[in-house]
Amino acid sequence: MNWQVKYALANILETRGVTSAEHVRGDAIRITVRDQPDVVAVISASYMINAGSAAQYHEEFPDMDFLCGYRKECVWEGGAIRYIEENNIGWGSAGTLGSALDSGNVNTATHKDFFFSDRLIRQDRSVTTVIREFDRIYSITLVNGRTLRVGMIREYEPIADHVRTLWDKFGPIDIAWNINPHGNPTRKAVEAGQELGCKVMKWEELKVLLKKG
Structure with missing residues (x-):
């Protein structure tokens, strides 16, 4: 049993409504939730999930309800997200899976860290x-x-390194959007954005920029 599956099983058993969780095979686990159908979740330890790996997991586990990128650093490519959503499979972090099990929307759940900003x-x-x-x-x-x-x-509260890392990892951007509703970018983060050629802002500023065009 892989390390991420062991951790996932232990944590999921503490989720409200979950009555059992067991290893199926490979990276897959089966979760029994009170008054809901059983859930098959695949727990990936990948740092990057792309369309190919998402399709491969789906082929290996046709009854997969949720694909979990267990590492905090996990990045999902757009092609993987489109594939997963088109096949009525939930996706996201371990926290997303826990919330989805609690609310009963596992197959339609999307990464909780980006859900509200995506909708905006x-x-x-x-x-x-x-x-x-x-x-x-x-x-x-x-x-x-x-x-x-x-x-x-x-x-x-993003610092300069957060802005530079985003730019270095994903390429040039026009806007670095601080989506955390509780904090604000530091002055150093704003200055780093200016040096790179992008603006660092919150939703209130971005909304105005979008309207002005």
Whole structure:
């Protein structure tokens, strides 16, 4: 049994409503939840999940209900997200799986860290097209035809290194969006963005920018 499966089994048993969790084979576990159908979750230790690996997991476990990127550093490529969602499979972190088990929406659950910001972008009337390149990187087209590449930063108070790391890992962006609702980017983070050629901002500022085009 792989290390991430062992940790997942131990943690999931503490989730409200879960009555049992057992290893099936490989990276798959079966979870019994009170008053709900059993859930088959695949617990991946990959640092990157792409369309190929998502499809491979699905082929190996056709009854998969949820694909979990167990590492905190796990990144999901846009192709993997599209494949998973088209096949009615939930996806995200261990925390996402726990929340989904509690609420009973495992097959439609999406990464809890990005859920609300994803909805904000897609519901904004100034945005006509949304292409999700990675779980935290979007290419969006505005009503006036302008295209922006937006990267999301989850940290409470992003520092310069968070902005530079996002840029280095995923390429140039126009906007570094601090999606944590409770904190604000530090002055050093804003200055790092200026040096790179991107703006670091919260949703209130981004919403205005999207409207102005």
